[in-house]
Amino acid sequence: MKRQLPLLIVLVVGIFAAAAFLIPHPIVRSVDEVFRNDVLRIIAAFSLVLGVGSILRHHFIKIKRKAAHWPFSYITIVALFISAIIGLLGGIDPNRPGILPTQVGGFSFHIQTLFSNIMVPLAATMFALLAFFMASAAYRAFRARNFEATLLLAAAFILMLGAVPLTRIVIPPLPDFAEWILAVPNTAAKRGIGFGVSLGIFATSLKILLGIERGWLGGGGS
Amino acid sequence: MRVGFRGPRADSYLDEEVTDGTRYRYALSALRDTVGAPTEPTGWVGSSPQWFDPRRLAALVGTLVISLLVVYFVRRARAGRRLFVRRISGLDAVEEALGRATEMGRPILYVPGLSRVDDVATIAALNILGEVAKKTARFNTPLVVPVADPIVFTVAQEMVRQSYTGAGRPDAFNQDMVFFVTDQQFAYAAAVDGIMTREKPATNFLIGMFWAESLILAETGALSGAVQIAGTDAISQLPFFITACDYTLIGEELYAASAYLSREPLLLGALAAQDYSKLIIIVLLLGLTAIALAFGINAPGLLG
Known part of the structure; x- marks a missing residue:
């Protein structure tokens, strides 16, 4: 039963979702909307508990075993509780404060303020690293070690030159050629991969619906 | 009006x-x-x-044809017919990468992407995780699986547990191998980068759905000296993985991986159906293009 029930639910819901794509009837569409929005949100809310439980367990174990860099686990746990308390008691909307005051004079520690002033700059810092990683990856990729790498180097060189305004004056056909590389060979390759991906998604979905692929059961079905 | x-x-x-x-x-x-x-x-x-949208007739026909092919090849596989599967170097390297980690006494890092469990790429990543975990259980190699989604975390943990039990090593399974980190994209990237630089895994698997963090993870892994096997169906992230990783599963190879690694006949059957579907699409593309060129008909005219 533990194995059969999830398979049955997947079969029924999966076939219904596929049918809803073809049936524009309002009754079918509204049931489909409920599945897609409401049911998924309820599941996500439950899963949050699992996630928080995992974080706490992972870091408590680190502290208990005095694993490498264990003091940082204290920071994670304290930050988790502080943000949870502020978010739950201080309210989400700055215009509708909760039972916990989140403004002391001109200083605000509202959850949205914390998010905008701590999380967003930290995320932006990580994102900014991408520029440096792109440079190092490009250096590695553009070393002409074999035919494919040489081809990549040549294509990138043409595209970079094509994007420079001066090239249109010095070598007039080059920007158009660069455009052609993007529009024709590049798009053709992307579409080829796209077909494979779509078929792969389709076949995997079908395997799940038919119960051939049961990995999503947590290995229990294999 | x-x-x-x-x-x-x-x-x-x-x-x-x-x-x-x-x-x-x-x-x-x-x-x-x-x-x-x-x-x-x-x-x-x-x-x-209306009970049927006629604009989606082509989708219905395509679905039925591919479904029939999958059922046919699964039945063939069930009957014991051998099916040819081409070599995928990224998957052949899995054994070698695990052996390297075992020899070096370092862990294996498995990142199952940042998407949710309803993303098929995540399901494919979890299937591969199951096979990798079976091998780490046999070799007694430490496995580290940081996860970015709570539901994926639950499934991944169960999957690894089952793999260790299946490999006859339930004692070697540690619940803390699989852990939830955060669902914030760059916070997750920072955490995984930290694991790569601190724990120096011998092998990194970056398999599943990735966005802008793909190169941040792959480059940090490359700088840490790990052997890296990546796989994604995100076309825009593939160039980054191809550049920074040793092996990359490109697009559909990701979905073929569980069949390839497990050699499960039913899964191989579905894989063969996938290949034949691709053949049909190629023939249709070439044929319809030839007809369109020969008779001067545009594509919507051909497909009704």
């Missing part, structure tokens, strides 16, 4: 804004600058709920 506008030579208009059960009358008005010449209105017409 103005419903819509069509340019010259258009001979049809589909009104998507109607309310079922309400009666309408339509009139055409030929416009020149701001001067209009309206026709007599049509008779009263109305729309009603």
Whole structure:
């Protein structure tokens, strides 16, 4: 039963979702909307508990075993509780404060303020690293070690030159050629991969619906 | 009330804004600058709920054809027929990468992407995780699986547990191997980068759905000296993985991986169906293009 029930639910819901794509009837569409929005949100809310439980367990174990860099686990746990308390008691909307005051004079520690002033700059810092990683990856990729790498180097060189305004004056056909590389060979390759991906998604979905692929059961079905 | 506008030579208009059960009358008005010449209105017409969208007939036919192919090849596989599967170097390297980690006494890092469990790429990543975990259980190699989604975390943990039990090493399974980190994209990337630089895994698996963090993870892994096997169906992230990783599963290879690694006949059957479907699409593309070129018909005309 533990194995059969999830398979049955997947079969029924999966076939219904596929049918809803073809049936524009309002009754079918509204049931489909409920599945897609409401049911998924309820599941996500439950899963949050699992996630928080995992974080706490992972870091408590680190502290208990005095694993490498264990003091940082204290920071994670304290930050988790502080943000949870502020978010739950201080309210989400700055215009509708909760039972916990989140403004002391001109200083605000509202959850949205914390998010905008701590999380967003930290995320932006990580994102900014991408520029440096792109440079190092490009250096590695553009070393002409074999035919494919040489081809990549040549294509990138043409595209970079094509994007420079001066090239249109010095070598007039080059920007158009660069455009052609993007529009024709590049798009053709992307579409080829796209077909494979779509078929792969389709076949995997079908395997799940038919119960051939049961990995999503947590290995229990294999 | 103005419903819509069509340019010259258009001979049809589909009104998507109607309310079922309400009666309408339509009139055409030929416009020149701001001067209009309206026709007599049509008779009263109305729309009603439909049980089939004819614009999706091609999708239905395609679905049925591919479904039949999958069922046919699965039945063939069940009957014991051998099916050819081409070599995928990224998957052949899994054994070698695990052996390297075991020899070096370092862990294996498995990142199952940042998407949710309803993403097929995540499901494929979890299937591969199951096979990798079976091997780490046999070799007694430490496995580290940081996860970015709570539901994926639960499934991944169960999957690894089952793999260790299946490999006869339930004692070697540690619940803390798989852990939830955060669902914030760059916070997750920072955490995984930290694991890569602190714990120096011998092998990194970056398999599943990735966005802008793909190169941040792959480059940090490359700088840490790990052997890296990546796989994604995100076309825009593939160049980054190909550049920074030793092996990359490109697009559909990701979905073939569980069948390839497990050699499960039923999964191999579905894989063969996938290949034949691709063949049909290629033949259709070439054939219809030839017909379109020969007879000067455009694509919508050919497909109805």
